[in-house]
Amino acid sequence: MNNEKYIKSIHRLGRLGSIGALGFMVGIPLVICAIYSCFPDFGLVLQSGTGLLAMFIPIAISEVFSYAPVLGSASYITFITGNVMNLKLPVAINAIDIAGVEQSTDEGDAVVTVAVGASSIVTMAIIALGVILLVPLQPIFAIPAVKTATGYMLPALFGGLALGIFNGRSGKYNIKGKLLGAVPAVIIVIILMIMGVPLSTYQGFVIVGMIPVTILTSWLMYKKGIIKVYEQGKTEPEPVASKK
Template sequence: MKNEKYINSIHRWGRWGSFGAIAFMVGIPIVACLIFDCFPSMKLVLQSGSGLLAMFIPIAISEVISYAPVLGSSAYITFITGNVMNLKLPVAINAIELAEVEQSTDAGDAITTVAISASSILTMAIIALGVILLVPLQPVLTLPAVKTATTYMLPALFGGLILGIFSGAAGKYVIKGKLLAVIPAVIIVAIMLALGVPLSTYQGFAIVGMIPVTILAAWIMYKKGIIKVEERAIKKS
């Protein structure tokens, strides 16, 4: 990034926003416990939370490492508002493709920031509207047809994201054979599953472990000429 003042302001406000979000998330339960005098014992907290922490801390670390190059400056608002994989990441990738800009560039950073900011504002507006209309719309929301339709929402989102990956992002360069880099990670995971390793319990650690495996595989395949970076042919109007 060339605009150092802009980047410094993004980091400053992003850090304050992150601290504020953590304060609200932790503060609301503490205030509720103070009001109702219902503080749980530390032993109970550790027993209940240790399993969740073991799963979600590695997932959170892997998401930051994996998604930051795509999200850029919008990483702060993305991780504060959540819904990364099923909403914010598809929004960022789709915005980059529609604008025909490169990731990790000034233009790409600006596009993803605007897109994810708009997505976050729209999400909060829809949630607020849903809270207001929850009771009036309850007869409609409980219809069998609506329940059936909602089961296809996540598959539709992930399907759109996968189609974008296979079609290739817009930009100056095309990476051919990039999906081959995931083959070693898939083989390792398949072997671990065959050996009876409970990856569903330790999926966060598995994701963190497979990131360097995939990066190393991509680097080796690039050096061997299996994965190639080519300049996209520019269509003349």
């Protein structure tokens, strides 16, 4: 009962927060345009935004389907604050790994929610300090060594995320051959590239299409014994699927 009450409260707060965030994003430009009487032509806005919407709406849908199983209840605050791939997702995966819990469980959901919430608070604090100290620190940012170091920040974050994917661990289980499930999707994408399909334009649709392909192939490989799930801490572990 308490768990159900918690879930309902999380969804309620998440929806209210999302509506509030959308209100600020849309409301502030509308208020400024109303004050200065500078509303743009709606037809021109629609014409300019159609191409962007066609590209980013599928990407947004694919992100919800692919990230929500990992983020759980933290999906709301993650999508409101942004920086999903380069910050929130690595934080969530590392928190799950350090805590030794599983994804899509109550324990994993609690750990990820706390981790993402703390990450969002730290991010906002750093941004506030950056705004305040931007001018005093400008000479330091201009140093060539600092410029070189900042160029490796994103690759380092993605490298840490990749290590979490390649290590084959998921909470208290080891997954042997889990990357094999993505091979058919990679082959399909390569074929599309060879055929000259502009993936940069249709990347959102491609991601949405490859999610069920990866899930299906991973499930089939698991059933065939190609992908195996073992409990950690055993020299000769028994496959989890074989236990009754």
